Amino acid sequence: MTVTALKRPAAAAAAPRPAATVHAIPRPRSAASARAARLGRAAAANVLPPVLVVAALLGLWQLLLAGGGAALPSPIEIWQQSGDLILEPFYVAGTQDIGLGWRVLTSLERVGIGFGLAAFVGIAVGAVIGQSAWLMRGVDPLFQVLRTVPPLAWLPISLAAFMDSRPSAIFVIFITAIWPVIINTAAGVRAIPQDYRNVAAVLRLSPLEFFWKIMVPAAAPYIFSGLRIGVGLAWLAIVAAEMLTGGVGIGFFIWDAWNSSMLTDIFVALLYIGATGFALDRLVAFIGTKVSRGTTV
Amino acid sequence: MSYLKIDHAGKTFTSGSRSNVVLQDVRLDIAKGEFVSVIGHSGCGKSTLLNMIAGLTETTSGGIILEGREVNAPGPDRAVVFQNHSLLPWLTVYDNVKMGVQKVFGSTKSKAERHDWIMQNLDLVQMGHAAQKRPAELSGGMKQRVGIARALAMEPKILLLDEPFGALDALTRAHLQDAVMEIHARLGNTMIMITHDVDEAVLLADRIVMLTNGPAATVGEVLEVPLARPRDRIRLASHPDYVRAREAVLRFLYERHRFVEAAE
Numbered sequence: 425m426t427v428t429a430l431k432r433p434a435a436a437a438a439a440p441r442p443a444a445t446v447h448a449i450p451r452p453r454s455a456a457s458a459r460a461a462r463l464g465r466a467a468a469a470n471v472l473p474p475v476l477v478v479a480a481l482l483g484l485w486q487l488l489l490a491g492g493g494a495a496l497p498s499p500i501e502i503w504q505q506s507g508d509l510i511l512e513p514f515y516v517a518g519t520q521d522i523g524l525g526w527r528v529l530t531s532l533e534r535v536g537i538g539f540g541l542a543a544f545v546g547i548a549v550g551a552v553i554g555q556s557a558w559l560m561r562g563v564d565p566l567f568q569v570l571r572t573v574p575p576l577a578w579l580p581i582s583l584a585a586f587m588d589s590r591p592s593a594i595f596v597i598f599i600t601a602i603w604p605v606i607i608n609t610a611a612g613v614r615a616i617p618q619d620y621r622n623v624a625a626v627l628r629l630s631p632l633e634f635f636w637k638i639m640v641p642a643a644a645p646y647i648f649s650g651l652r653i654g655v656g657l658a659w660l661a662i663v664a665a666e667m668l669t670g671g672v673g674i675g676f677f678i679w680d681a682w683n684s685s686m687l688t689d690i691f692v693a694l695l696y697i698g699a700t701g702f703a704l705d706r707l708v709a710f711i712g713t714k715v716s717r718g719t720t721v
Numbered sequence: 722m723s724y725l726k727i728d729h730a731g732k733t734f735t736s737g738s739r740s741n742v743v744l745q746d747v748r749l750d751i752a753k754g755e756f757v758s759v760i761g762h763s764g765c766g767k768s769t770l771l772n773m774i775a776g777l778t779e780t781t782s783g784g785i786i787l788e789g790r791e792v793n794a795p796g797p798d799r800a801v802v803f804q805n806h807s808l809l810p811w812l813t814v815y816d817n818v819k820m821g822v823q824k825v826f827g828s829t830k831s832k833a834e835r836h837d838w839i840m841q842n843l844d845l846v847q848m849g850h851a852a853q854k855r856p857a858e859l860s861g862g863m864k865q866r867v868g869i870a871r872a873l874a875m876e877p878k879i880l881l882l883d884e885p886f887g888a889l890d891a892l893t894r895a896h897l898q899d900a901v902m903e904i905h906a907r908l909g910n911t912m913i914m915i916t917h918d919v920d921e922a923v924l925l926a927d928r929i930v931m932l933t934n935g936p937a938a939t940v941g942e943v944l945e946v947p948l949a950r951p952r953d954r955i956r957l958a959s960h961p962d963y964v965r966a967r968e969a970v971l972r973f974l975y976e977r978h979r980f981v982e983a984a985e
Contacts (some may be wrong), residue, residue: 527865619807622777625795627824627875637820716811 425531497688506688510695524674524696531662531673532700538597539658543651546602550609550650551639560610571603576659579668589669593662600661602656612646613639641716648712655708658703674700693707723750724881724911727736729783743769744781745937747929751879753900754909758922761932761979767915768804770932771883774913786942787878797819797825800872802882804862808856814867816850818842821875840861843867845907848899862893882914886921895917897952898925906951919974923966924954931973942973947950 489498497505501667513525553559582595622675624634640647655690666675674693681689727749734741743766749788751757763769772778774785776795786793787799800821810918818839825836846866856864865885872880882901886894894916899920905912916922922929926946933941946966948957957963 599744619805620809621802622795622801622803623807623809626775626797626799626801627821628794628796629824638809641809644811 470564470653473544496562502688502691506686506692509692510690513696520672520680522672524677524693527672527674527677528696530671531666533591534666534673535589535597535655535662537660538594538662539655540599541594542598542601542654542658543605545598546605546613546654547609547647547648549602549649550606551613551635553606553609554613554643558612562615564607567603567607571607573656576664576668577599579665582668585669593665593671593673595671596661596665597658601658604653604657605650608650608653610647612643612650615646616642644716646711648708648716652705652712654709655704656701659697659704663697724753724788725749725751726784726786727751727770727774729784730773730780730785732766732773732778734876738848742937743935744773744939747940749855749943750856750915751909751911756905756912756914756925756927758926758928759915759930759932760917760919760922760974761938762934762974763823763917765932765935767917767932768883768936771801771881771913771915774879775799775881786867791797795812796883797821797875798878800875800877800880802865802868802880802885804884804887806856806861806868808864808871809815809925810856812890813853813855814848814859815839817856817867818871818874821871825875833978839874842870843942845904846870849930854956860893862897865889865897869897869901869904873908873910880909880912882912884915894921897959901925902950902952918946919967919970922970923963924952924957929970931965943968944973969974 486498486500488494489496490500490578503510509524513523513528515523516526540619553563579592582592582599583589586592588596616639620638624638629637655721662673663675663678667679668671668678670676672699678690681687681693727747730744730747731742732744732745747770749757759770767791769778773780776792776799779793792799808814809820812820819835821838822830822835826838830838834916840849840852843852846869848863848866851859851863851867856867859867868885869882874877887899889897901912901914902925904910905933914921914925923946929946930940931942931944932938944966947962948960948966
């Protein structure tokens with residue numbers, strides 16, 4: 425009791441004066457360096473775990489397959505035999521001997537066309553279907569069945585229809601990616617609150633104005649989750665389709681490498697495919713958050 | 722002649738073989754510049770009546786005539802201030818108001834004139850400072866102010882207010898009631914306000930329309946409020962005419978309510 429009573433005024437009297445001079449000057453500098461330290465720590469917290477985990481898994485892989493006689497290559501073998509594919513993605517040494525970067529771009533072009541069509545048609549069809557409860561009930565079972573058909577099952581049909589491998593591959597992408605876009609767009613349109621419809625009615629918006637000014641922004645979160653699923657499926661489908669149709673794409677590269685027993689090349693190609701798929705997913709998600717800003721509130 | 726005429730209007734909702742008469746034989750004449758409050762117990766069809774005037778709900782019998790023309794579709798000449806503000810969350814306050822202005826004045830005002838008109842309406846509800854904010858950044862009262870600005874900016878023949886302050890706290894509500902009275906005094910709009918608040922009805926309205934209980938609700942009584950404007954809520958609180966009007970509405974609501982229950 426007496427100790428605290430004595431201490432308190434002493435501290436109060438002593439503290440303010442030096443504190444004012446000491447604090448006033450270093451505060452901005454310490455704030456900046458603290459922010460830098462915090463950023464560094466955040467980066468370390470985010471980057472370090474995946475790096476360590478990948479390193480550990482590669483180490484494990486190396487240990488398991490290093491003994492020799494294994495059917496699959498070890499990471500060091502892959503690096504030794506196919507490291508140039510990683511280091512030089514964009515070389516050209518002949519019509520069929522080009523870098524994996526070029527092959528990925530060729531596949532991306534097909535995905536771009538097929539998925540672009542699927543997004544365009546899917547949003548339009550979804551917007552129409554979402555407007556009508558009757559239509560929704562009518563087409564929903566059909567879509568639910570069709571969307572479970574594996575991409576490659578469409579290939580023979582599209583080859584028969586188009587008689588050419590390039591449009592067939594694009595059609596397979598299109599037909600694979602379109603279902604989630606349609607289904608999600610329709611669900612998003614159905615979920616537009618009646619309030620927004622009333623606003624549109626009072627303003628006498630034309631159907632086209634309603635589409636651009638109310639429907640697209642209001643349903644954007646739904647539409648973009650559909651597009652995100654769609655782009656993932658499209659990338660899955662292109663690899664499988666190219667394995668069968670040939671050409672210069674990354675899928676055909678895998679098939680070609682398998683036929684010429686270049687197992688290590690296949691592992692590198694998998695790395696490219698995974699990284700590209702990840703980038704596509706993030707890209708669509710990024711556009712989605714930009715477009716639907718504020719809508720989810 | 723009256724500005725807005727509700728002529729034997731009725732609304733029956735039909736689903737399958739069941740039909741439900743919500744409003745029946747509603748008759749009401751509203752003059753230009755008049756402020757009318759519609760009051761009634763919840764579920765009696767107040768909002769349905771307002772939606773019929775707005776054209777958002779179809780009238781199934783009788784008709785509604787605004788300036789000699791029948792109302793059968795929604796339009797910006799009957800702007801609505803919605804109960805839950807209904808601002809579009811992806812647009813800024815400015816763009817929310819702009820959407821209506823673009824639609825109504827797109828061909829008659831220049832771009833600069835439209836901008837001035839939008840800001841003028843936002844300033845009218847004291848929201849000019851928040852023009853670039855999004856609805857999510859505003860309080861409930863501020864959102865409703867923007868809702869009013871959006872409706873006013875369409876320069877409607879009639880401003881329809883659907884329980885606009887029902888979700889607000891008492892203090893905010895009082896501020897907004899004052900704002901509406903001031904706008905009414907300055908612009909002389911014709912306004913119809915749905916409310917379930919007796920004080921709000923008496924304070925704001927020239928006439929109070931009291932609806933009977935549903936089903937098949939209709940106009941039970943119309944009360945003139947003979948109070949001079951501008952009205953001041955504090956001075957009116959003990960004014961004999963105010964007290965009498967308030968009592969009449971309360972008596973209608975509670976005696977009629979009991980009467981209907983006894984009749985059933």
